[in-house]
Amino acid sequence: MTEKQLLDLLHEMTLKEKVDQMLQITGSFYQKDANEVLTGPENKLGLTAEDLRYAGSILGTAGAERLKKIQERYLETQPHKIPMLFMMDIIHGMKTVFPIPLAQGASFNPALSKECAAAAAKEAAVSGLHVTFAPMADLVRDPRWGRVMESTGEDPYLNSLFARAMVEGFQGDDPKEPYRIAACVKHFAAYGAAEAGRDYNTAELSEHTLWESYLPAYRAGIEAGAALVMTSFNTVNGIPASTNRWLMRDILRDELGFDGVLISDFSAIYETITHGHAKDKADAAQKALDAGVDIDMMSDVYSSNLCRLVEEGAVEEALVDEAVLRILRLKNRLGLFENPYKDADPEGEKRYILCAEHRALARRAATESAVLLKNDGLLPLAPKSSVALIGPYLRSRGMISSWAIAGELSDCVTVEEAAKSVFDPRNTYYADGCPMVSEGTAFAGFREETPCAVSEEKQGEMLREALDAAKQAETVVLLLGEHYLQSGEAASRAMIELPEVQMELFREVYKVNQNIAVALFGGRPLDLREISRKAKAVLEAWLPGTEGGNAVIDLLSGKANPSGKLSMSFPYCVGQVPVHYNMDSTGRPWIPGGQDRCRSRYLDIPNEPLYPFGYGLSYTEFTVSPVVLDRDVLTKDTPLTASVLVKNTGTVPGVEAVQLYIRDEYASVVRPIKELKGFQKVRLAPGEEREIRFTIDEPMLRFHTADNGFSSETGRFTLYVGQDSATENSTCFELA
Numbered sequence: 002m003t004e005k006q007l008l009d010l011l012h013e014m015t016l017k018e019k020v021d022q023m024l025q026i027t028g029s030f031y032q033k034d035a036n037e038v039l040t041g042p043e044n045k046l047g048l049t050a051e052d053l054r055y056a057g058s059i060l061g062t063a064g065a066e067r068l069k070k071i072q073e074r075y076l077e078t079q080p081h082k083i084p085m086l087f088m089m090d091i092i093h094g095m096k097t098v099f100p101i102p103l104a105q106g107a108s109f110n111p112a113l114s115k116e117c118a119a120a121a122a123k124e125a126a127v128s129g130l131h132v133t134f135a136p137m138a139d140l141v142r143d144p145r146w147g148r149v150m151e152s153t154g155e156d157p158y159l160n161s162l163f164a165r166a167m168v169e170g171f172q173g174d175d176p177k178e179p180y181r182i183a184a185c186v187k188h189f190a191a192y193g194a195a196e197a198g199r200d201y202n203t204a205e206l207s208e209h210t211l212w213e214s215y216l217p218a219y220r221a222g223i224e225a226g227a228a229l230v231m232t233s234f235n236t237v238n239g240i241p242a243s244t245n246r247w248l249m250r251d252i253l254r255d256e257l258g259f260d261g262v263l264i265s266d267f268s269a270i271y272e273t274i275t276h277g278h279a280k281d282k283a284d285a286a287q288k289a290l291d292a293g294v295d296i297d298m299m300s301d302v303y304s305s306n307l308c309r310l311v312e313e314g315a316v317e318e319a320l321v322d323e324a325v326l327r328i329l330r331l332k333n334r335l336g337l338f339e340n341p342y343k344d345a346d347p348e349g350e351k352r353y354i355l356c357a358e359h360r361a362l363a364r365r366a367a368t369e370s371a372v373l374l375k376n377d378g379l380l381p382l383a384p385k386s387s388v389a390l391i392g393p394y395l396r397s398r399g400m401i402s403s404w405a406i407a408g409e410l411s412d413c414v415t416v417e418e419a420a421k422s423v424f425d426p427r428n429t430y431y432a433d434g435c436p437m438v439s440e441g442t443a444f445a446g447f448r449e450e451t452p453c454a455v456s457e458e459k460q461g462e463m464l465r466e467a468l469d470a471a472k473q474a475e476t477v478v479l480l481l482g483e484h485y486l487q488s489g490e491a492a493s494r495a496m497i498e499l500p501e502v503q504m505e506l507f508r509e510v511y512k513v514n515q516n517i518a519v520a521l522f523g524g525r526p527l528d529l530r531e532i533s534r535k536a537k538a539v540l541e542a543w544l545p546g547t548e549g550g551n552a553v554i555d556l557l558s559g560k561a562n563p564s565g566k567l568s569m570s571f572p573y574c575v576g577q578v579p580v581h582y583n584m585d586s587t588g589r590p591w592i593p594g595g596q597d598r599c600r601s602r603y604l605d606i607p608n609e610p611l612y613p614f615g616y617g618l619s620y621t622e623f624t625v626s627p628v629v630l631d632r633d634v635l636t637k638d639t640p641l642t643a644s645v646l647v648k649n650t651g652t653v654p655g656v657e658a659v660q661l662y663i664r665d666e667y668a669s670v671v672r673p674i675k676e677l678k679g680f681q682k683v684r685l686a687p688g689e690e691r692e693i694r695f696t697i698d699e700p701m702l703r704f705h706t707a708d709n710g711f712s713s714e715t716g717r718f719t720l721y722v723g724q725d726s727a728t729e730n731s732t733c734f735e736l737a
């Protein structure tokens with residue numbers, strides 16, 4: 002449709018019809034029978050049968066046959082034949098589940114995430130979906146927050162690259178194209194800054210930090226053309242995001258230039274009442290509309306109030322029109338007026354869902370995301386040596402996340418299955434060792450699961466079996482980790498340690514065999530002090546997805562060489578949180594080994610995280626030469642080039658992510674002690690050396706100034722090139 006046709010359509014619609022377009026309900030209102038009958042107004046939300054019948058979109062339901070039926074029935078009565086939109090959280094894969102976004106961040110390979118997003122879009126599109134609520138572009142610094150698993154980490158630059166790549170992967174050049182879906186950048190804004198890592202908590206941050214650290218990734222997703230943005234649950238500057246006019250109109254629309262559909266998070270407009278901001282539903286409706294929120298997800302705030310408010314003259318109908326026009330434009334952008342079923346196709350579901358190509362991609366992504374944290378030469382496992390694979394992740398299919406809502410655990414390849422296909426049965430031993438968690442452990446997420454009760458006797462038996470295996474083998478691989486329902490939404494944890502039952506197993510095995518490699522699973526950085534001190538090797542596999550078992554065995558066996566780099570620091574312990582590499586400089590920085598008493602440090606622990614951002618080992622070794630600049634003065638018109646020689650000094654081929662950091666030594670606003678400004682992944686054969694060049698230009702040195710500008714300032718900079726954020730391999734230049 003042309004813009005003119007959309008406007009004509011808008012003018013033909015009744016006020017009620019318009020307001021219904023602004024309502025989103027869940028698919029649970031439809032009975033899963035052949036006719037997809039609406040369950041009627043038996044709901045708690047106060048939605049009428051009419052609201053339900055004409056709601057402009059639904060969320061959380063997939064399946065080609067099912068969505069086609071719902072659309073067909075909807076169009077039979079929708080007065081203007083305006084098709085319904087189907088949305089769902091396709092976060093890191095649909096049925097083929099890719100590694101969690103935090104892991105994808107560790108691949109330092111946004112192009113790979115783009116491929117994963119495109120594959121997810123294809124599976125989603127044939128299942129009848131039009132929109133995914135991804136990517137989550139929230140910057141994260143606090144591993145207590147369960148949703149760090151859904152972010153690509155603590156760095157604004159890295160997050161921006163991933164937000165862009167994922168939007169491009171989902172949408173392609175045009176979301177109307179076959180097998181593409183619209184992307185929704187979320188959660189605007191600063192949801193990741195929840196105080197104390199407790200989900201939904203207040204985000205307390207300065208406007209400077211908002212601009213410098215939190216907004217860039219949302220901006221990148223928006224600039225990549227994301228069709229939607231979602232509001233966050235938290236307050237920003239004391240006002241809930243969903244009713245925050247300044248945030249949504251001044252920042253999102255005017256400053257970031259977003260002109261797509263702004264959707265609230267689940268019931269977030271309604272919750273502004275609980276926040277103590279809106280007086281009642283009518284007030285919430287007025288405030289959210291005023292802020293420019295177009296769709297009310299799962300509450301009756303808009304549908305029960307907007308018509309009346311307009312009729313009473315309390316709300317301008319023009320505001321409703323503005324929102325509805327954006328919704329109609331989105332439906333049009335997806336081509337739904339011409340083809341309301343888009344790619345929904347049961348045959349396509351059979352062909353593409355979990356196809357060999359997607360599984361291979363999932364395996365590659367899981368392999369590239371894993372981070373080798375420690376290796377005293379124990380990995381890869383020596384060929385023909387005997388090995389005991391022990392731990393609750395041996396046979397667990399819980400390698401997806403609580404957010405892979407369309408994914409099936411049964412499709413996951415376990416570590417044991419993968420191992421059995423490659424390891425010699427004569428010298429490989431397998432044992433569960435212990436339950437995943439102890440009884441009574443709290444879980445959250447979109448799956449019903451309770452920790453299984455294991456009797457003491459059974460637990461003793463599991464341990465004995467594990468110790469027998471550990472004694473017989475030369476090497477033990479312990480497959481440990483958080484349960485997959487211990488991270489994700491509403492899954493904050495104050496103690497970021499491995500489940501105690503697993504630590505007990507670790508300590509018992511350590512008594513009989515100290516050749517321990519730990520493969521770790523989970524959705525967040527954990528406190529790994531004891532593990533990293535005692536184990537000879539530690540491989541962080543995250544929640545690697547459907548092909549997790551195969552990827553882990555590829556890495557342990559040396560078929561693949563780890564190349565991941567942490568996208569989020571692993572704190573020394575929880576007392577250090579939030580800890581991130583790009584902190585601002587203090588006036589009293591601690592210099593390790595220094596004698597000064599009054600310094601910014603802890604008396605009892607180091608300032609440094611256990612493993613910093615950008616860190617990750619390989620089975621080979623690399624050296625990076627001192628940095629050489631082609632000039633040491635940079636001007637607005639003349640960029641400079643920094644180069645290093647990177648050499649593989651080990652015995653196997655490997656990939657290194659060579660990282661460029663810059664520090665602005667003095668500025669009108671205090672700058673971080675280091676900021677990632679670029680990286681290149683280089684594959685080198687043993688003995689091979691290659692020159693890596695980075696171009697540094699003036700725009701890379703810009704920052705958010707005190708007067709709300711974005712500019713660079715002349716002065717001295719330190720430039721670092723190395724293998725992680727702790728690198729000291731540096732040189733200086735001037736910006737003139």
Ligand code: BGC
Pocket residue numbers: 060061090134187266267490
């Ligand atoms: C989450 C969003 C999600 C939405 C719809 C909310 O609880 O915060 O990230 O997209 O539900 O499922």
